[in-house]
Amino acid sequence: MSKPLILVTNDDGIVSNGIRVLAEVMSEIGEVIVVAPDSPQSGMGHAITIGEPLRLIPEDLFDDLNIKSYKCSGTPADCVKLAKHHVFKDKSPDLVVSGINHGSNLAVSVLYSGTMSAAIEGAIEGYPSIGYSLADFSHDADFSHTRDYVKQIAEEVLAKGLTKGVALNVNFPPKQNEKIKGIKICRQAKAHWEEEFDHRKDPYGRPYFWLAGNFVNNDKGEDTDVWAVDHNYVAVVPCQYDMTAYHTMAQINDDWEI
């Protein structure tokens, strides 16, 4: 049997440590191609580039692993689209993986996350897709405790498939003394960001703002991604991209004078 073909991308950029770990682990189970942004794309959500051209340039960053790699001037979603059309061409990846993100993508953060937008783009294109994130923002975050789980989850998806249009959002707790307790299949917590903006003056006295804020979870459920990571489990949320609020359709039809 030929090895599965795996596309690796991310949103922190092609030189980040997280994508290096992901490419290493994937190379143990398949034939890997890396197509990743040439610069950090955190917070890009599901942005795509339509107003300007895109560059796609071969790199040698992963040659030691025998992995072909390309850097792309666009967003994570652009990387998946360009990989499909101009790297894989008439082949199709058996798996699209994105990450490992430096920082968690829990609860509503899935909407803002470039990591997950690549995975959801993969799902839209019809490929089994997984986004991986580690709840540790630091550049030199320790990913060692994630490797076995990254591999196990990818192997489960390759062996058993995913419902069409579904991508997995996988979040790891930060490295701790205690070993990770296991994997939980979760729902997205009803948590949100409470932003603050730092209000500053530039060197010319003109005001500017910088987005900051705290993550607030009022969702007491023990079946959420936030609960799982807080309790040292790997959180796996299956995600889909139909945003329709079906439960409100009948009510609006009833209430409105239309």
Add this chain to the structure above:
Amino acid sequence: MSKPLILVTNDDGIVSNGIRVLAEVMSEIGEVIVVAPDSPQSGMGHAITIGEPLRLIPEDLFDDLNIKSYKCSGTPADCVKLAKHHVFKDKSPDLVVSGINHGSNLAVSVLYSGTMSAAIEGAIEGYPSIGYSLADFSHDADFSHTRDYVKQIAEEVLAKGLTKGVALNVNFPPKQNEKIKGIKICRQAKAHWEEEFDHRKDPYGRPYFWLAGNFVNNDKGEDTDVWAVDHNYVAVVPCQYDMTAYHTMAQINDDWEI
């Protein structure tokens, strides 16, 4: 009773015709403040700006309507966040409206749409929110047939409220000889973009790519947003931001060796 307080934003930028129409109509029913991007942000999805500072600068573009306006250097989602914290401050908008977008935001386009990201950001912040789009990309698109419906839908939402966490995605057919037939409450169609990339050479002989493609709808349902706009109805899709694929959770728990 005091007039409702309405935040108007968009993704085509503060000088576009669509936001002008939206501000005019909203000024007939409430007290309006415009906070919109200083440049086009189409395709920005739910991007937020975290790696650089944001500017928020008063404008006089809407002074003739007695409307305060601000241009923002960030994304549509940034505009809503900055408006909340640094324009409205201790007040809250009674309604957040985004648009009117030059171009439709149907089916899965809701994920890529800056127009809808502003509306969904409004919903996340707890405000009743509506994104309006016209299925006509042109700069000088005719919005005249949308005005009555834009107003009616905003008034319905102000009078009857929206379920918390739900934003409306409203799409108008382009101006035609026949009058619009009415409003349909719809679900998001299972349609997608089939991309192509134009592969070109720059003046220095280096390759670049430009995203293009066609919108393909294989969803035969007559309850979808695509069907409604194709048949000269106003499509209203209630949207929510829980991406969990609940229907696959039990299956994954069953299938996986965890």
